[in-house]
Amino acid sequence: MTNEWKSIVDCEAFANLKRLADAPFDLSAENALTPERLHKFFCKGGEFELLYGCQRITTEVLDGLQSLADECDLVKQFWMMRSGHVMNRLQNYPSEERQVLHTACRDIFSQNPACEAATNQAKAELGKLKQFLHDLDQGVIVNELGQSYNTLIHVGIGGSDLGPRSIYEAMLPYRKNNRTVYFISNVDPDDSAAVLERVDLSRTLVLVVSKSGSTLETLSNETLVRTALKNAGLNPALHCLSVTGESSPMDNPKRYLRSFYIYDYIGGRFSSTSMVGVVMLGFALGYKQVMEFLKGAASIDQITTEKDIRSNLPLLYALLGVWNHTFLGIGTVAILPYSQALHRFPAHLQQCDMESNGKSIQRSSDPVQVKSGPIIWGEPGTNGQHAFYQLLHQGTEEVAVEFIGFRESQRGHDLEIKGTTSQQKLLANLLAQSMALAVGKKDKNPNKQFSGNKANSILMADKLSPKSMGALLALYEAKIVFQGFCWNVNSFDQEGVQLGKVLAGEILIAMDGKKDEETLVESLLALAKVK
């Protein structure tokens, strides 16, 4: 059987880029970074602009990346994904064999959605959500005492937690009627206990999110919360909602006030714009803002059909990452938002990226011949500057940096101190770090020397709003997918989580048995003194 998709190493562009990577552009050379260069390496896409003059690239490199994109049919593959082709699959071995249609969740504004069936399903769920939120607002849905609900506990893990949580945290100033959301995800019993001691359960909705309806951590946490509801004399069926697959064990009107559906063509880590994310967001922000959020995401998806990488922001962003990782050999990417509201967004991207592209085999089932996905980490600036930036500037590990910034603050509560506002200081620091990493500084004192020449880019938008949040999310989702296509891995499965699950099951069984230390598991339990 011939390979369906080209391996990156078989592309003509690969050899060419390899050659260019032998002597990449040196940002720290005298007059390397010029106003002209900054203007040249600039791309606009939807709400965002990308300043990529501080990447170690030249026009030749960009041309090479364009060829790579063309040879790998990246734009075509993305379109195939959007239009419902089965992209979650491997050749030659059994695999999930699923469509990948998170983009359909926001393809609701178009006359001709890429995959009409999936978008119709998304519209149907959004219709249910709109009605539900209306009923909440109008006092049709109330608690045992006829009071409105003002709190929601979102129970999920991994893809059902990190995306929604990071977006909620980013959207706090846009909340409606001061509604509050708490999240429980960890099987650590202290996670649920900490939330339960804070909320007034009588006015709390509990949204349980699990596609399969059988995620062990989530079911454990649901049981803990249901028990607390019962202990408080409340009726769980009046308080609990679910987001789950149609006809899963959690699609049960006797146990849940409402169930919203997610389909198997939406992977957990790409599910923030599906019901997994928007039921909670709708509760917190209202339906109108959910539409803005989806509109922002759709605006990025639309750009992905553009073949010219210089006009296709998500593709360009992906290819710059491929240049850094595959050709320059930089193993980790730091995502550094200059926005405290995005403090959990790097954790979401860590999941979305590393679970998607942390793979060792190609879609042909052959081993990868170049490294697949990098390690993703990050914290907000300016805090990071006072933490780990020391290593970025003067350490021996190389890191590719993706800065994110916004021209305005969300709340607009600011003061001029020593002649500038905090927002100005924030942005000055963002721009300064980008320059400092690129240009470096020579000094006679070796301890004050900065080698510079550190690849970085700046993604800018006006303000972090529901719409730009949706765009930012979709931009990173598309980046990750484009990179997976380029490395020819299946970005949509996660077989790597299975072994741990199996072993945990065995250990739980061993916990019940005698401990004679004859087996590995028993001696591990004995040494760790775990009962």
Added chain:
Amino acid sequence: MTNEWKSIVDCEAFANLKRLADAPFDLSAENALTPERLHKFFCKGGEFELLYGCQRITTEVLDGLQSLADECDLVKQFWMMRSGHVMNRLQNYPSEERQVLHTACRDIFSQNPACEAATNQAKAELGKLKQFLHDLDQGVIVNELGQSYNTLIHVGIGGSDLGPRSIYEAMLPYRKNNRTVYFISNVDPDDSAAVLERVDLSRTLVLVVSKSGSTLETLSNETLVRTALKNAGLNPALHCLSVTGESSPMDNPKRYLRSFYIYDYIGGRFSSTSMVGVVMLGFALGYKQVMEFLKGAASIDQITTEKDIRSNLPLLYALLGVWNHTFLGIGTVAILPYSQALHRFPAHLQQCDMESNGKSIQRSSDPVQVKSGPIIWGEPGTNGQHAFYQLLHQGTEEVAVEFIGFRESQRGHDLEIKGTTSQQKLLANLLAQSMALAVGKKDKNPNKQFSGNKANSILMADKLSPKSMGALLALYEAKIVFQGFCWNVNSFDQEGVQLGKVLAGEILIAMDGKKDEETLVESLLALAKVK
């Protein structure tokens, strides 16, 4: 001038370890991981036990690391640090030339403290704190209306924020009278705005933390908070406290109700057991728990004098890290606590480690000849399992993993679900992941194949309490310091943060000027559309 300290590459042990690293122990080989191995590679220290059978080591490697520790005089250097030798210095170039005495803050239980002068200063500040907390409890210190304070806003950044914040988050169940602490750190104006909209300022103390009394971000945030206090008709001098250097601009009784001192021999990232951490912790937990916290830290410091690495947990932990990083070439370390309470602890360690050891020159001022500090990142398990563990198990980037676990939950609110408690499930997952990473799994389907042989260790204690939190903190502090000594870098300065500061200043000035795009800074501002 001869070099004061040996470079790692000049040690006899270095060549020997290099040779051993050519064919390191293969954890995934048949019967490689045995009960005997687990028992053999086990170390106890204070509150913690370390299971390190899943490191890629042999007895020979351990012996080699012992020789390395001996040749580099690591134990002696640590003692010199504790006893007040000037360890924050470089040879041949101007440097900070300071003592490094964070350990003195907890050396208060000993009859013969390693550095009596510093410990006496610590005791004096603790005495002031004890009196202050007593006055708060007894209603001697009250607000304008005679009410007690129930909230504290901790304003700091970097070392004055991440450590205290992560410890507070970990100690929530031990709070006294439900006192609540909020943190403001980012110069992003939304950070302070988000906190200020949540608190009742009339009953809030504001603790401003800056050693120099001149940290720009912190002063900006202090001004924002003081303005809010004034706007609420309150007197800032009744609400504001400071932790700062004696006679810094913030040591001013007209502006601060109380000032607690930190001395220049305590670096920001090592300051959590100084007034930087314990004023806030004392407010939240009470003085008695602060003593427990310090006792835990002291218990680890005491172990550091032990020359046998098999009995010196912090040194052993450090050397296992050196083995992975310097000899096996693993560039990043994931710190994965199976405790939701430690959710911000990896961010603190990221700072403490990367700012300390992310250096390019040795203490001799010569360039480092091996890589210095690794990249540190991490999130709590089990959440991480549903996020980035895919890459740990099946990706192409190598990661050294440090698991942390506790036998009991903090709150003890748990339920048996499907035959086991959540705490049991949590621990089963922790042990299972360690085994899975080490042993891997063969499978005909390459997508279900796990290469295994991934270095990891498990650090265990009974329960996350103030005492074990102190021990955990001190263990990591000591690990970082030992590693810095081993790599022969100055772990106590941070010249790498200076360039960004200087450039940010220049950009702030340019913001005020005309934008004719002639200079780099002006075109950067114009392209980023930043005013």
